[in-house]
Amino acid sequence: xxxxxxxxxxxxxxxxxxxxxxxxxxxxxxxxxxxxxxxxxxxxxxxxxxxxxxxxxxxxxxxxxxxxxxxxxxxxxxxxxxxxxxxxxxxxxxxxxxxxxxxxxxxxxxxxxxxxxxxxxxxxxxxxxxxxxxxxxx
Amino acid sequence: xxxxxxxxxxxxxxxxxxxxxxxxxxxxxxxxxxxxxxxxxxxxxxxxxxxxxxxxxxxxxxxxxxxxxxxxxxxxxxxxxxxxxxxxxxxxxxxxxxxxxxxxxxxxxxxxxxxxxxxxxxxxxxxxxxxxxxxxxxxxxxxxxxxxxxxxxxxxxxxxxxxxxxxxxxxxxxxxxxxxxxxxxxxxxxxxxxxxxxxxxxxxxxxxxxxxxxxxxxxxxxxxxxxxxxxxxxxxxxxx
Numbered sequence: 001x002x003x004x005x006x007x008x009x010x011x012x013x014x015x016x017x018x019x020x021x022x023x024x025x026x027x028x029x030x031x032x033x034x035x036x037x038x039x040x041x042x043x044x045x046x047x048x049x050x051x052x053x054x055x056x057x058x059x060x061x062x063x064x065x066x067x068x069x070x071x072x073x074x075x076x077x078x079x080x081x082x083x084x085x086x087x088x089x090x091x092x093x094x095x096x097x098x099x100x101x102x103x104x105x106x107x108x109x110x111x112x113x114x115x116x117x118x119x120x121x122x123x124x125x126x127x128x129x130x131x132x133x134x135x136x137x138x
Numbered sequence: 139x140x141x142x143x144x145x146x147x148x149x150x151x152x153x154x155x156x157x158x159x160x161x162x163x164x165x166x167x168x169x170x171x172x173x174x175x176x177x178x179x180x181x182x183x184x185x186x187x188x189x190x191x192x193x194x195x196x197x198x199x200x201x202x203x204x205x206x207x208x209x210x211x212x213x214x215x216x217x218x219x220x221x222x223x224x225x226x227x228x229x230x231x232x233x234x235x236x237x238x239x240x241x242x243x244x245x246x247x248x249x250x251x252x253x254x255x256x257x258x259x260x261x262x263x264x265x266x267x268x269x270x271x272x273x274x275x276x277x278x279x280x281x282x283x284x285x286x287x288x289x290x291x292x293x294x295x296x297x298x299x300x301x302x303x304x305x306x307x308x309x310x311x312x313x314x315x316x317x318x319x320x321x322x323x324x325x326x327x328x329x330x331x332x333x334x335x336x337x338x339x340x341x342x343x344x345x346x347x348x349x350x351x352x353x354x355x356x357x358x359x360x361x362x363x364x365x366x367x368x369x370x371x372x373x374x375x376x377x378x
Contacts, residue, residue, distance in 0.1 A: 030377060033272055066275040098279075122276075122283040122376060126261050129374040137377045 024057035031068035265304030276378035301334035301361025334361030
């Protein structure tokens, strides 16, 4: 029996359907400055990202470089901002920081907000973008 | 040629020549002088520069012309398609199994850093603020990153582009940053610094600033265009 020419299309269709499965939206949010509005703006942006990308399984990471890590100290992270950040962690937000910087500030950091530690934040930003993360900064 | 003194209304043609850098030095000076006094004229120049850059950027990606597609004719269509698929598959397999071995001796012996296109990691650092401490932090992190890549033996290329207020940090007036840039440039030949010419000219016009750059920093026409172009080429982007 002669095979139907359509059989040749089957593997191709399978490949296309695999490719069409939606990848999660991956975003790396980079903070590098310590200004009063920085955290508020970042929280607004990330809340909006979770709202806007609802259904796309967003994977969002917030990388705090240099002095911006002070935003997570007990003296700065208070009230509504603290609650909003906690709610974002519940949604899956991952915090990341530089190892040296984190250890230097460790005693002042709010223990409710642990961060993944990296040897170098810039290298990490590059690696994440290579993995397909979209770079966003306030 | 054009003389703005004789013609108080500067023509678009003359402004286009100014933007395209086709005027003589005297004509250019005269226009620059008028731009200082005439805000509307300055805005027209900005618009023309913007238009020129966007046009240039748009034409970077002209797709190759389409050849007319010839339909597969006659009863031999399917066998020809299958043969083509087999040839394609064979080519793919050969490609994945390391065709570079068949390259010329020159290709094989070339140093890893000889061709920038072979560098898989390219990083663009964008400086747009005049925050000295932030810039110093960025340079410190950059140094660590370059050392890390060197240690791993992984080639990387880094370009720092300054526009906006960021260009104010690349001159001798900020010696702590200038020294750091000089030291880093001497240590890493895969690191370069560039400043936006448009920004420098605008700062001269609007704020009367004469930005001087240290020798390690080269001038590029437009920082923002370079930032967009690099990202389109697949460079990782980091705001410093």
